[in-house]
Amino acid sequence: MRIKSTIAALAFATVAGVSTVAAGTASAGPLGTYYATYPSLYSCRADGESSYTGGYYWECVENWDGWDLYIWY
Structure with a gap:
């Protein structure tokens, strides 16, 4: 159950705009705001x-x- 809770928390953090960079997730493109x-x-x-x-x-x-600025909060 701990794995499911962690995955759910990361999914919620991504939707809520919370930085998941600190959680060690890698991305192919900018996912910030x-x-x-x-x-x-x-x-x-x-x-x-x-x-x-x-x-x-x-x-x-x-x-x-030009240049787009993306920010993780």
Whole structure:
């Protein structure tokens, strides 16, 4: 039953927007919350590192129209 409880907790955390990165889950793409699109990597990174965004982990992903910032809370 402990395995089922752990799987259910991870599924709930993913749906609720809680960071599952700390739980050691790997992903093929960004699963964080989309925050914004930036024209340059520098501006995306600046917002990712800002304490204003409030995430535990952030990632800038290059897109056809700039850089998308994803944040895990």
